[in-house]
Amino acid sequence: MTPPAQRQGAAAPTVARLAGFANHGHCPTASLAFVEGYDLDRVLQGTVYGDPFGQSQFMFERGRMFERLVKQDAGDGHCRYGPLLELLRDRLGFDTPEARIVNLRQELGSDMEARARRTRLLLHEMAEGREGFANIIDGAVLQATVAGHPANYETDGLAFRLGGSLRVIEVKSFAVVDGKADPTALAAALDQGALYIHLVQLALEAEGLDPGLVSEDLVLITPRNVGLSPTLHEHGVTARIERIRRLLEAVPNATPGPSNGSGTARFAAVTRGHGRNAEQRIDAALSICDDIGNAYGPACQGCGLYRLCRDRAFRLGSPELAGERVARELVGVASLDRAAELARGDLPTPMEAPAAAALRRTADLHEEALTRGLP
Amino acid sequence: MSLSTLLSVRAHERGRAQRSALCCHRLLRPDPFLVCLFGLGAEPFSAAAIGWGRDERRLEVAVAGDPRERRLLFPALEELAEDFLPYFEGPFESVEEVTGPQGGNRHLEVNELPQILVPNRETLLLLGLIGRRVRYLPTDGPTPASEELIRLGAHLDFLRRHAALPGQQLVVIASDLVADHWQTSLNEWEALSLPALDAFVEPPAGVHGHDASAEADREPLGPRPDAEQDKAAAPLIKALNEGRAKSVERDVVEPLLAPLERHYRPKLERAAEISWRSLRREAGYPSARHAARREQEDREAYAWHMNMVSEGLRRRSRLTQAQAIRRVGDLERAGQRVVAQEAVDDPLRMVEVLLSEQAVLGTVTSVDPTHKVGRKSRPLVEVSLGRPTMLEQGETVHWDRLPDKDWEVAAVHPDAIELVLLNPRAKPLPEVDSIACFTTLSVEDEHFLGTPSRTPPWTHVGSSEPEQPSSIEEAEAA
Numbered sequence: 001m002t003p004p005a006q007r008q009g010a011a012a013p014t015v016a017r018l019a020g021f022a023n024h025g026h027c028p029t030a031s032l033a034f035v036e037g038y039d040l041d042r043v044l045q046g047t048v049y050g051d052p053f054g055q056s057q058f059m060f061e062r063g064r065m066f067e068r069l070v071k072q073d074a075g076d077g078h079c080r081y082g083p084l085l086e087l088l089r090d091r092l093g094f095d096t097p098e099a100r101i102v103n104l105r106q107e108l109g110s111d112m113e114a115r116a117r118r119t120r121l122l123l124h125e126m127a128e129g130r131e132g133f134a135n136i137i138d139g140a141v142l143q144a145t146v147a148g149h150p151a152n153y154e155t156d157g158l159a160f161r162l163g164g165s166l167r168v169i170e171v172k173s174f175a176v177v178d179g180k181a182d183p184t185a186l187a188a189a190l191d192q193g194a195l196y197i198h199l200v201q202l203a204l205e206a207e208g209l210d211p212g213l214v215s216e217d218l219v220l221i222t223p224r225n226v227g228l229s230p231t232l233h234e235h236g237v238t239a240r241i242e243r244i245r246r247l248l249e250a251v252p253n254a255t256p257g258p259s260n261g262s263g264t265a266r267f268a269a270v271t272r273g274h275g276r277n278a279e280q281r282i283d284a285a286l287s288i289c290d291d292i293g294n295a296y297g298p299a300c301q302g303c304g305l306y307r308l309c310r311d312r313a314f315r316l317g318s319p320e321l322a323g324e325r326v327a328r329e330l331v332g333v334a335s336l337d338r339a340a341e342l343a344r345g346d347l348p349t350p351m352e353a354p355a356a357a358a359l360r361r362t363a364d365l366h367e368e369a370l371t372r373g374l375p
Numbered sequence: 376m377s378l379s380t381l382l383s384v385r386a387h388e389r390g391r392a393q394r395s396a397l398c399c400h401r402l403l404r405p406d407p408f409l410v411c412l413f414g415l416g417a418e419p420f421s422a423a424a425i426g427w428g429r430d431e432r433r434l435e436v437a438v439a440g441d442p443r444e445r446r447l448l449f450p451a452l453e454e455l456a457e458d459f460l461p462y463f464e465g466p467f468e469s470v471e472e473v474t475g476p477q478g479g480n481r482h483l484e485v486n487e488l489p490q491i492l493v494p495n496r497e498t499l500l501l502l503g504l505i506g507r508r509v510r511y512l513p514t515d516g517p518t519p520a521s522e523e524l525i526r527l528g529a530h531l532d533f534l535r536r537h538a539a540l541p542g543q544q545l546v547v548i549a550s551d552l553v554a555d556h557w558q559t560s561l562n563e564w565e566a567l568s569l570p571a572l573d574a575f576v577e578p579p580a581g582v583h584g585h586d587a588s589a590e591a592d593r594e595p596l597g598p599r600p601d602a603e604q605d606k607a608a609a610p611l612i613k614a615l616n617e618g619r620a621k622s623v624e625r626d627v628v629e630p631l632l633a634p635l636e637r638h639y640r641p642k643l644e645r646a647a648e649i650s651w652r653s654l655r656r657e658a659g660y661p662s663a664r665h666a667a668r669r670e671q672e673d674r675e676a677y678a679w680h681m682n683m684v685s686e687g688l689r690r691r692s693r694l695t696q697a698q699a700i701r702r703v704g705d706l707e708r709a710g711q712r713v714v715a716q717e718a719v720d721d722p723l724r725m726v727e728v729l730l731s732e733q734a735v736l737g738t739v740t741s742v743d744p745t746h747k748v749g750r751k752s753r754p755l756v757e758v759s760l761g762r763p764t765m766l767e768q769g770e771t772v773h774w775d776r777l778p779d780k781d782w783e784v785a786a787v788h789p790d791a792i793e794l795v796l797l798n799p800r801a802k803p804l805p806e807v808d809s810i811a812c813f814t815t816l817s818v819e820d821e822h823f824l825g826t827p828s829r830t831p832p833w834t835h836v837g838s839s840e841p842e843q844p845s846s847i848e849e850a851e852a853a
Contacts, residue, residue, distance in 0.1 A: 362378055
């Protein structure tokens, strides 16, 4: 099989992609794209369904600036980690006078294989508490086989050993004011941290070590208030780890896909190139959704196929188009158009009968309210 | 089933949003003060550009240049303050101390109220964060903040908090205003977008609301820009920073702001235009009966806040546990009251209450104004419902035409109900053969009696020393 990163329109797996997929794991089309290594944020670029891709550069700059501050990175690749060590000491009692910090980005650059090997070795030493083990690993690369693809996952965070357990740190640049953070940003950070912890657990397991050594309390470092002064919070993410573990286990391995050819070939037909025009690419994407199904709903907003699936739901009149409540209340009714007919009094099938009766009563009350008018 | 589901179905079928209210449940002023913003990336405490005004034909715009530099941001905020403060503080000049009914507590009251219009909830949140940032800045030391900036911050912070109160009318969030009065087939998340809602309500001729809203929603309305918008702003900010060579002097910076104003003005004007249009559309509907009554709470909250600010008192930035519990209780009770008020004001709103079996609707079959229970006068009406009811004998209900009077369920029949009026002098009574609606929901305040014990549980004990709010501005940034 061709490695995903070498395929047209495909993307190398990253922790962020993996965490993003966790929100769409219930969708067969998103799962197939994930298994085949296609980045849904990019496959429809250049068509009417392609959204502006990427992060605001100002957002990116803020993140980089904060990370450099936490790691005391002078910009020359040398990090002194003063603010980080101070936080760990003051808040978690990490009191190691001569902390040994290994910066794998600085040591081994972009050689992911070498970094992965070194990460394994360092984790081994840390887990066994060998003399002179690294206190903190920065730029770890974890290898894991997800959906049948062995891949290197470069982590943003850091790992360190405190007492009997390994701790994982995520550094995020959203502010905490009066003890409160933006709930969406916080949830995304916790998901990403939970995934990182899960990958460390897998790595330890692969080394024959006890995965229970990794604490499931994530250490989150964010700026406090307006400036960039770092502050530290701990968050238990056990439930999130469990959800991610179940989800990744449920993703099928990369195998030839259903119906017309392999999933790889099918997603290749959605990407740019080979003289394909936008219409052909959209048709190819729609045919994947038609053949293997999708699961359109409010959680799809962060998916690159969101606009395409939304339009498809509209053309089908799918109740999910109008949100969870509508879909729940119209159980048994195939479409919004059919619901309109039932509200007008069409004879329901046995499956439609409960929703049809409720629709009729609501329609009667609505009519009556319009007749009564304002008091 | 809910009415909103039926209306979503019809919005999809007809290609236009469907009205979910017969009247407007907010008291809208003819010339509120509009504020719209555009930020930079996800910078949480600043605005790259601010638009404001009370005239829909004219939008004042201030751009910061580089909002990450506070010495550039604050002058832009001060420009806003110049117009905002006289408008917002004006009504407090006529404040009076009045005594409550029956010699109740003395409190402050104002005759007029300001009203702030914002395009969406995110704008209000960002204004609140900016307010939190500047309201406690020091007015002395090496970089003193102006009094105007601090007052602006205090007001923005207050408005953000007050807007959490259901039914309040000091702040009008245009996207909420539209979503509260129209039903579309947009999902819960999509219905937070003002351009998408607006396009679904008034799609171009021959275009389905779904397609119109998708098109309208392509360009963010602010305050958070997308990557493309920031990509266009980046070289302009870079040029400004190179041009000013670290200077923050107004005569150096101001001539360099024109390209940024050209970048942001059309975006702010679009936000303002859709906000004004939404406001005007709703103002065309008759105002709900209870909307004016709810103003009283706004008056008291506004007067209390203005008094705090004028006396230089600081409001806590974090609540104690006891305060937080009371606050949640207050918000829940206010929410219930608003649901009840809107239902008795508007038959369309009452549909949801009927569907949840908290109300009955039927034809009045008999009225006996002379009916007595024992020696007490208790006018009796019988209502034919045509279906069973879940109301029980002894329950208190309210007639939607006279909702502050109490009726008691005297008897429940298979498809009818008998009710006696507990306030016998209340007039008029329902008429025979008329359609009448009675609900268990109460439009009155339910008083919170507090904790019954002399020694309240730890959850209700406040901290002994109130936490003093402080500046969240970094010392090094000063």
